[in-house]
Amino acid sequence: MPAGSITVAETPLVRFLLRRADDALILGHRLSEWCGHAPMMEEDMALANMGLDLIGQARSLYTYAGEAEAQGHGEDDFAYLRDVRGYGNLLLVEQPNGDFACTMVRQLLYSAFIDPYWRALATSPDATLAAIAAKAEKESAYHVRHSAEWVIRLGDGTPESHRRAQDALDGLWAFTGEMFETDDSERHLIAAGVVPDPARFEAPWRAMVADIVAQATLRLPQGGWMQKGGRAGRHSEHLGHLLSDLQYMQRAFPGASW
Amino acid sequence: MTGAALPDTEALRSEIWRLAGAVVDPEIPVLSIADLGVLRDVRVSDGQVEVEITPTYSGCPAMNMIALEIELALDKAGIRPVKVHTVLSPAWTTDWMTEEGRQKLRAYGIAPPAKGRGRRALFGEEEVCCPQCGSTDTTEIAAFGSTSCKALWQCRACREPFDYFKCH
Numbered sequence: 001m002p003a004g005s006i007t008v009a010e011t012p013l014v015r016f017l018l019r020r021a022d023d024a025l026i027l028g029h030r031l032s033e034w035c036g037h038a039p040m041m042e043e044d045m046a047l048a049n050m051g052l053d054l055i056g057q058a059r060s061l062y063t064y065a066g067e068a069e070a071q072g073h074g075e076d077d078f079a080y081l082r083d084v085r086g087y088g089n090l091l092l093v094e095q096p097n098g099d100f101a102c103t104m105v106r107q108l109l110y111s112a113f114i115d116p117y118w119r120a121l122a123t124s125p126d127a128t129l130a131a132i133a134a135k136a137e138k139e140s141a142y143h144v145r146h147s148a149e150w151v152i153r154l155g156d157g158t159p160e161s162h163r164r165a166q167d168a169l170d171g172l173w174a175f176t177g178e179m180f181e182t183d184d185s186e187r188h189l190i191a192a193g194v195v196p197d198p199a200r201f202e203a204p205w206r207a208m209v210a211d212i213v214a215q216a217t218l219r220l221p222q223g224g225w226m227q228k229g230g231r232a233g234r235h236s237e238h239l240g241h242l243l244s245d246l247q248y249m250q251r252a253f254p255g256a257s258w
Numbered sequence: 259m260t261g262a263a264l265p266d267t268e269a270l271r272s273e274i275w276r277l278a279g280a281v282v283d284p285e286i287p288v289l290s291i292a293d294l295g296v297l298r299d300v301r302v303s304d305g306q307v308e309v310e311i312t313p314t315y316s317g318c319p320a321m322n323m324i325a326l327e328i329e330l331a332l333d334k335a336g337i338r339p340v341k342v343h344t345v346l347s348p349a350w351t352t353d354w355m356t357e358e359g360r361q362k363l364r365a366y367g368i369a370p371p372a373k374g375r376g377r378r379a380l381f382g383e384e385e386v387c388c389p390q391c392g393s394t395d396t397t398e399i400a401a402f403g404s405t406s407c408k409a410l411w412q413c414r415a416c417r418e419p420f421d422y423f424k425c426h
């Protein structure tokens with residue numbers, strides 16, 4: 001662990017909050033990389049807006065993690081002072097933006113899962129968790145609609161856009177299984193009725209994605225093998241590069257503020 | 259705010275509510291935080307003033323600014339120290355916007371959010387009236403507008419584009 005990194009006092013709740021916050025932060029950061037590079041003005045604003053939603057969700061979750069951990073850590077400590085192995089985000093969200101089709105397919109695969117997941121979490125007996133989820137759910141609903149419209153338009157577009165959308169779907173598919181996985185830590189919270197079991201969202205997710213993929217005249221990948229490890233801190237090489245960008249300022253000038 | 263000069267707590271509380279409630283949203287300066295339903299509570303006890311606000315959208319960058327403006331407004335009136343807390347629960351919804359706030363938005367050229375909590379309302383599939391001419395013959399141009407709370411719409415009757423305050 002590099003000097004300056006924090007040690008997190010992990011409980012099942014803290015671990016849960018950090019993982020969900022990490023998903024939102026990393027995907028939000030990826031979307032922010034599009035700023036100034038999107039194919040058109042409206043899309044530049046849409047991607048920046050969605051990124052802002054996600055980073056906002058991450059902030060609420062990190063802040064609550066800090067309260068639950070009670071070690072004096074705040075949102076910035078979690079975002080800037082943990083190394084790759086300390087991050088518990090899904091491998092899916094750290095995948096590079098690739099082309100516009102790849103970004104939209106990644107967004108659809110994630111949003112179609114997280115939208116109903118937030119909706120279920122909004123009924124959690126944990127009032128703070130429920131409130132964060134209630135807000136996030138309305139935002140993710142927009143993300144689903146926006147990314148689904150684009151995937152249909154690209155898949156059912158020109159031969160070139162169709163090929164790119166299919167390549168994106170084939171390339172990202174192996175990272176989707178992890179969304180429905182749980183470990184002992186999370187099962188503890190599921191058994192206590194604090195959070196829903198992600199496994200129960202797999203069938204409806206698959207049905208929804210299959211429907212959009214069909215409208216897009218694309219082919220749903222059939223491969224059953226799924227890549228895992230993100231939740232346990234085993235990441236692809238991409239996350240380290242992303243964090244070196246995201247964390248540079250706090251690593252180079254510890255405690256810098258403005 | 260100490261000793262014999264301590265005013266009646268209830269009167270002080272409503273004065274703080276009035277002052278803090280008049281702070282405007284920096285991104286939509288015609289709307290006060292009282293109009294928005296962002297101001298949730300004011301507590302006064304033993305000379306300690308606590309103000310509670312709730313965030314509108316997860317990523318709304320205006321919240322820090324609003325908290326600072328509340329402290330400034332109260333400080334100007336000699337009310338200090340003040341603690342501004344952010345409360346998440348229950349989650350803010352556009353249904354909390356007052357009728358006065360909705361009228362101010364319309365007059366400013368922004369269509370107010372549809373009422374109701376369904377997904378149809380969320381996506382503006384209920385009627386969105388043009389704030390310029392009042393026509394309901396309107397269409398969405400872009401779901402993501404100039405700020406996280408707005409979408410870009412256009413009126414087919416008068417052809418004017420306009421902002422729609424998204425239902426949340």
Ligand SMILES: [Zn+2]
Pocket residue numbers: 388389390391392393413414415416417418
């Ligand atoms: Zn009009």
